[in-house]
Amino acid sequence: MKNHPAQTCEHPPLEVPDVFPLEDRDEALDELRQLLLEPEQEALRKLQERLDNPKKRAYDISRVLPEALVLCSSQNAALAKELTPQMDKLINASIGKNSKIFIKTLSRMIGPATRSALSEKIQGMNQALADSFSLRGLKWRWEAFTTGKTFAEVVMLHSLIYRVEQAFLIHKETGLLLQNVVAKDVVSHDADLVSGMLTAIQDFVKDSFKTSGEEGLETLQVGELSVWIEEGPQMLLAVVIRGQAAIELRTVLRDALESIYLEQAEVLETFQGDNSTFEEIKPYLEICLEARYKSESGKRAPYFWTLFTMFGIAISVWIFFTWRDHQQWTRYLDKLRKQPGIVITSAEKHRGTYVINGLRDALAPDPRKLIEKADFSHLKLIMNWKPYYAMNPAFILDRSKQVLQPPESIDLTYENGALKAKGSAPHQWIAETRILARAIPGVFKFWSDQVIDADLKQLNQVKKQLEIRRFYFKLKTTEFSAVKSNALPALLTDVHNVLNIAEILNQKVHIQIKGHTDSSGTERKNSDLSLKRAQQLRSFLIRKGVSPAKLTVIGVGSSEPQRQELADEDKQFNRRVTFRVIAKPPLRE
Amino acid sequence: MIQKKICLLGSFAVGKTSLVKRFIHGKFSDKYLTTIGVKIDKKIVHTADFTAKLLIWDLAGEDEFQKVRLEYLRGASGYLLVADGTRRETLNKALILKEGAKAVIGKKPFVLLLNKADLDGKWEIEPNLVNDFVQKNWIVMTTSAKTGHGVEEAFQILTREMLERENN
Numbered sequence: 001m002k003n004h005p006a007q008t009c010e011h012p013p014l015e016v017p018d019v020f021p022l023e024d025r026d027e028a029l030d031e032l033r034q035l036l037l038e039p040e041q042e043a044l045r046k047l048q049e050r051l052d053n054p055k056k057r058a059y060d061i062s063r064v065l066p067e068a069l070v071l072c073s074s075q076n077a078a079l080a081k082e083l084t085p086q087m088d089k090l091i092n093a094s095i096g097k098n099s100k101i102f103i104k105t106l107s108r109m110i111g112p113a114t115r116s117a118l119s120e121k122i123q124g125m126n127q128a129l130a131d132s133f134s135l136r137g138l139k140w141r142w143e144a145f146t147t148g149k150t151f152a153e154v155v156m157l158h159s160l161i162y163r164v165e166q167a168f169l170i171h172k173e174t175g176l177l178l179q180n181v182v183a184k185d186v187v188s189h190d191a192d193l194v195s196g197m198l199t200a201i202q203d204f205v206k207d208s209f210k211t212s213g214e215e216g217l218e219t220l221q222v223g224e225l226s227v228w229i230e231e232g233p234q235m236l237l238a239v240v241i242r243g244q245a246a247i248e249l250r251t252v253l254r255d256a257l258e259s260i261y262l263e264q265a266e267v268l269e270t271f272q273g274d275n276s277t278f279e280e281i282k283p284y285l286e287i288c289l290e291a292r293y294k295s296e297s298g299k300r301a302p303y304f305w306t307l308f309t310m311f312g313i314a315i316s317v318w319i320f321f322t323w324r325d326h327q328q329w330t331r332y333l334d335k336l337r338k339q340p341g342i343v344i345t346s347a348e349k350h351r352g353t354y355v356i357n358g359l360r361d362a363l364a365p366d367p368r369k370l371i372e373k374a375d376f377s378h379l380k381l382i383m384n385w386k387p388y389y390a391m392n393p394a395f396i397l398d399r400s401k402q403v404l405q406p407p408e409s410i411d412l413t414y415e416n417g418a419l420k421a422k423g424s425a426p427h428q429w430i431a432e433t434r435i436l437a438r439a440i441p442g443v444f445k446f447w448s449d450q451v452i453d454a455d456l457k458q459l460n461q462v463k464k465q466l467e468i469r470r471f472y473f474k475l476k477t478t479e480f481s482a483v484k485s486n487a488l489p490a491l492l493t494d495v496h497n498v499l500n501i502a503e504i505l506n507q508k509v510h511i512q513i514k515g516h517t518d519s520s521g522t523e524r525k526n527s528d529l530s531l532k533r534a535q536q537l538r539s540f541l542i543r544k545g546v547s548p549a550k551l552t553v554i555g556v557g558s559s560e561p562q563r564q565e566l567a568d569e570d571k572q573f574n575r576r577v578t579f580r581v582i583a584k585p586p587l588r589e
Numbered sequence: 590m591i592q593k594k595i596c597l598l599g600s601f602a603v604g605k606t607s608l609v610k611r612f613i614h615g616k617f618s619d620k621y622l623t624t625i626g627v628k629i630d631k632k633i634v635h636t637a638d639f640t641a642k643l644l645i646w647d648l649a650g651e652d653e654f655q656k657v658r659l660e661y662l663r664g665a666s667g668y669l670l671v672a673d674g675t676r677r678e679t680l681n682k683a684l685i686l687k688e689g690a691k692a693v694i695g696k697k698p699f700v701l702l703l704n705k706a707d708l709d710g711k712w713e714i715e716p717n718l719v720n721d722f723v724q725k726n727w728i729v730m731t732t733s734a735k736t737g738h739g740v741e742e743a744f745q746i747l748t749r750e751m752l753e754r755e756n757n
Binding site: 171172173174175176177190192193196197199200201203204206207272273274275276 | 590591592593594625626627629630631641642644646658660661663664665666755
């Protein structure tokens with residue numbers, strides 16, 4: 001803007017000549033003022049005009065208002081505080097005057113929000129169920145398997161509290177179907193006919209029971225299905241529900257009816273059977289297709305805890321069995337290690353199989369028999385045993401007994417490498433044992449000096465018996481005097497016994513048959529007679545099968561009297577035959 | 590598609606249900622007639638000019654045990670008034686029912702059907718009587734549920750009447 005007043009101040013004061021009349025001067029002054037102040041006046045005039053004109057003022061304010069509001073709200077909360085009550089009043093007034101706009105706006109927001117929330121919930125539940133392998137889940141799977149239903153169906157039947165499966169919007173007066181929606185996977189009948197029949201039933205009930213006013217049938221119950229009917233202005237909303245619906249559903253139905261009415265009131269007023277405009281209100285009906293499941297957020301916990309508990313139990317059981325197995329395994333190894341005749345060289349567990357390697361004396365007990373009941377019976381146990389000779393005294397003694405097979409009359413002991421035998425045993429055993437004993441591992445000496453040779457003892461007995469045997473003869477003859485009838489067979493038995501036992505003992509023996517006479521007669525005659533007497537018994541024995549080689553005879557006459565012949569009675573004791581067993585080398589007593 | 594509710598009105602045993610059966614293969618069992626007094630069927634009617642969905646309410650005929658439930662007429666755009674041509678009294682009854690219908694739904698298009706046209710020899714309705722109705726601008730047709738004579742046309746004519754009335 002130009003600064004006119006400043007410019008004028010720089011000029012010298014204007015000299016006005018006094019040649020003009022007064023009125024002319026005023027005029028001139030005005031003219032001058034006009035000339036000088038015209039731009040300012042014009043600006044003032046425009047300003048005044050803007051202030052006086054409400055439209056222009058509104059335009060001006062509108063240009064700065066947003067900025068002003070931003071400034072206000074950023075600096076303090078006073079504006080909001082002042083405006084809130086005013087806004088409340090405005091909204092109240094607006095709803096009171098015309099609630100349609102608000103209902104429309106809100107229902108547009110609520111519909112999609114509810115659907116979205118519901119679908120998320122169902123999806124979440126499906127996921128939870130699909131993932132579940134709880135006892136109940138398994139039970140349901142079994143039920144699905146046995147009944148031929150799909151698993152999803154079984155789950156739905158068990159977990160569904162209720163589900164609105166169909167919704168019919170029906171023109172009240174004509175019974176014509178305005179719109180209907182059906183939940184996914186639900187098989188529906190002809191909606192037009194259902195709608196007509198529902199209206200008919202409604203009319204029938206109203207007429208039959210003469211209910212007051214507009215009240216009609218509200219609920220139909222058929223098995224697990226129920227039909228809820230909500231009446232609105234000129235319309236019926238009927239929903240088919242599976243399960244037990246919550247009473248709040250009524251509110252949902254009423255709200256839907258109201259919203260629909262608000263949108264379609266004009267169409268309904270003049271309804272002539274054309275339901276094409278009701279396509280738009282489908283979302284309101286879809287809101288009614290509600291489903292509630294037992295499985296809500298947080299209900300996943302039981303599944304989780306069931307799983308967790310099962311897992312915990314499984315782990316505990318596993319730990320217990322592993323610990324028990326380990327205990328049994330250790331105990332068993334200890335037992336084996338203490339066992340004489342068993343040496344463990346390695347013991348390990350490999351992929352659930354227990355493997356033991358070691359040495360085992362044949363006389364040691366069977367390792368498998370050492371397993372206690374319920375010890376390793378359920379486990380895989382592999383044992384590899386290499387044979388060996390255990391060197392502890394008990395084992396050496398046992399081994400000796402096994403090898404030598406001593407008769408009961410023999411007592412074997414083992415000490416410091418020496419095996420001692422005590423008692424009596426057949427000659428052959430003693431002879432074999434002397435050879436075998438030293439071959440037994442762990443036996444370095446064998447003492448058998450306390451072993452009596454049972455056969456030799458018997459030989460001495462039968463020898464003694466034979467050698468005390470006497471045969472007496474009559475004077476100057478080879479005829480027996482007063483011999484017992486069994487004397488000859490008894491002689492034969494003694495001879496056989498001596499020869500047999502001597503053979504067992506591997507002794508070279510023969511029996512000397514010696515003939516005697518008394519002192520009467522000549523020496524020469526006596527010698528012949530004594531020989532004959534001996535030969536007579538030899539012949540008898542040979543006749544009875546005794547080998548002649550084992551029998552020698554000798555006649556000694558009267559040179560070896562048994563008694564002094566003081567009287568004749570004494571002579572008969574000297575006329576005799578005696579026997580002697582002669583051995584080379586001589587028999588030991 | 591435009592939908593219309595129509596009713597079948599008439600005495601007991603005039604052949605209403607048979608007419609509907611001839612026109613359409615019904616879905617609901619006839620027992621509804623004796624239980625709640627109405628049976629509903631649906632048929633889409635096509636003609637060169639229009640297509641409409643008819644919801645046909647077959648009202649149980651009146652007999653000594655059961656009165657026609659006229660409240661079922663409510664919301665109907667038209668009706669078929671059925672009489673048995675071989676029984677004069679059924680025509681009288683139809684006329685009474687027509688008055689009842691008027692009381693419930695007002696003046697609505699209707700077609701008077703004289704059914705059982707196949708039983709020509711037993712016909713009891715004089716032509717001059719029919720002429721009287723025609724004079725009154727009623728639509729009167731003879732039909733036979735047995736042969737199908739006039740059935741399809743009756744429904745079509747009623748539909749046309751209803752639609753024309755609506756457009757006017």
